[in-house]
Amino acid sequence: MVNVGILGATGAVGQRFVQLLADHPWFSLTTLTASERSAGKIYGSVVNWRLDSPFPDSVNDLVVSPTTVDAVKDCDIVFSALPADIATTLESEIADAGVGVFSNASSHRMASDVPLMIAEVNPEHATLIDLQRKNHNREGFIVTNPNCSTIMLATALAPLMKFPFKSIQVATLQAISGAGFDGVPAFSIYDNVIPYIGSEEEKIAREANKILGTFDGAKVTGAPFSVSASCNRVAVIDGHTLNVWIDLAATPAEVIEAFKSWQPPFSGLPTQPAKTVQYLEQADRPQPRLDRNRGNGMTVSVGRVRDGIRFVAMGHNTIRGAAGASVLNAELLHTKKYF
Numbered sequence: 164m165v166n167v168g169i170l171g172a173t174g175a176v177g178q179r180f181v182q183l184l185a186d187h188p189w190f191s192l193t194t195l196t197a198s199e200r201s202a203g204k205i206y207g208s209v210v211n212w213r214l215d216s217p218f219p220d221s222v223n224d225l226v227v228s229p230t231t232v233d234a235v236k237d238c239d240i241v242f243s244a245l246p247a248d249i250a251t252t253l254e255s256e257i258a259d260a261g262v263g264v265f266s267n268a269s270s271h272r273m274a275s276d277v278p279l280m281i282a283e284v285n286p287e288h289a290t291l292i293d294l295q296r297k298n299h300n301r302e303g304f305i306v307t308n309p310n311c312s313t314i315m316l317a318t319a320l321a322p323l324m325k326f327p328f329k330s331i332q333v334a335t336l337q338a339i340s341g342a343g344f345d346g347v348p349a350f351s352i353y354d355n356v357i358p359y360i361g362s363e364e365e366k367i368a369r370e371a372n373k374i375l376g377t378f379d380g381a382k383v384t385g386a387p388f389s390v391s392a393s394c395n396r397v398a399v400i401d402g403h404t405l406n407v408w409i410d411l412a413a414t415p416a417e418v419i420e421a422f423k424s425w426q427p428p429f430s431g432l433p434t435q436p437a438k439t440v441q442y443l444e445q446a447d448r449p450q451p452r453l454d455r456n457r458g459n460g461m462t463v464s465v466g467r468v469r470d471g472i473r474f475v476a477m478g479h480n481t482i483r484g485a486a487g488a489s490v491l492n493a494e495l496l497h498t499k500k501y502f
């Protein structure tokens with residue numbers, strides 16, 4: 164078994180990691196960290212479990228560690244669900260100490276030797292780890308997840324990359340869990356839409372270009388399309404919905420066929436869904452409440468393909484958009500013997 168830790172194990176993404184790793188066939192959960200507020204206490208006594216799946220008894224008695232390099236030095240890998248300002252230095256120090264870091268934080272996503280990876284979309288970017296190890300003279304490594312809205316967009320675009328296009332417009336409707344447990348007060352979001360999410364629009368544009376860019380084995384050259392995003396927080400608990408406009412040289416029928424026939428380059432990993440991209444025929448789908456749990460939260464649902472081309476994409480932001488995507492990255496890299 165691989166010994167794994169979770170950094171920020173009490174938060175919105177951290178709890179998803181606990182849910183996905185408590186009974187994992189390859190990964191054994193040995194270490195949970197959080198802030199000084201929680202460190203030294205029993206996880207079961209300090210976590211405010213807010214997921215609608217039962218609390219896993221197997222982690223109840225683990226003592227929460229402070230978030231330090233020392234606390235995770237015996238782990239083979241760690242999953243990071245830390246705020247970005249904490250992650251920047253700490254994740255580098257942990258990788259320097261020989262531990263593999265699978266991060267959800269934005270800190271290292273755009274570094275030229277750090278894979279910004281969606282396992283089914285750009286798995287070849289994993290080889291940047293070799294360059295990173297050389298550049299930093301480290302045994303460990305950092306692999307990052309894209310921003311949660313970007314994961315939905317780039318995954319939905321993967322089947323369409325065979326058609327020429329130059330520009331994408333996207334309007335997001337993002338769930339409140341995306342802001343973390345303490346991110347959006349009920350008084351602000353109830354009966355409301357907030358048409359601003361700090362830095363989100365810029366992240367979607369630059370991260371989609373890196374993920375879908377050209378890779379020569381050592382360097383990613385950004386994809387030659389522009390992304391114009393407009394982001395909104397809506398009163399949904401989980402599930403980010405994206406309305407996408409794209410100047411694609413294809414008919415709606417060709418786009419639907421591309422969505423239906425696309426297959427990721429590997430299959431059979433424990434957290435991998437049967438369908439990474441699921442096309443829904445119904446005129447009023449996808450919807451977050453009805454479709455976010457498809458593929459155990461790992462499927463990106465697409466629908467409403469119309470002239471333009473216009474379509475809708477939706478996925479679970481803390482599973483497909485965060486913890487689940489990170490665990491799948493780790494599963495893939497374990498099969499490739501990176502740890």
Ligand SMILES: NC(=O)C1=CN([C@@H]2O[C@H](COP(=O)(O)OP(=O)(O)OC[C@H]3O[C@@H](n4cnc5c(N)ncnc54)[C@H](OP(=O)(O)O)[C@@H]3O)[C@@H](O)[C@H]2O)C=CC1
Pocket residue numbers: 170171172173174175176177196197198199200201202230243244245246247249267268269309310311340341342343344345480481484485
């Ligand atoms: N929510 C989402 O959908 C997505 C989130 N992300 C990213 O994932 C990361 C985590 O987000 P999220 O789970 O939503 O955030 P939360 O605010 O819900 O959780 C933050 C976690 O970090 C811990 N923490 C806070 N401050 C410190 C500190 N000074 N030292 C050590 N640990 C600390 C908290 O511990 P304690 O409980 O003890 O305070 C908690 O476990 C962020 O970088 C976010 O941008 C990425 C994609 C999607």
Ligand SMILES: N[C@@H](CC(=O)OP(=O)(O)O)C(=O)O
Pocket residue numbers: 267268269309310311312337338340341342360363366480
């Ligand atoms: N900003 C996203 C979640 C998130 O934390 O993204 P990032 O890791 O890119 O800051 C949301 O609000 O839904």
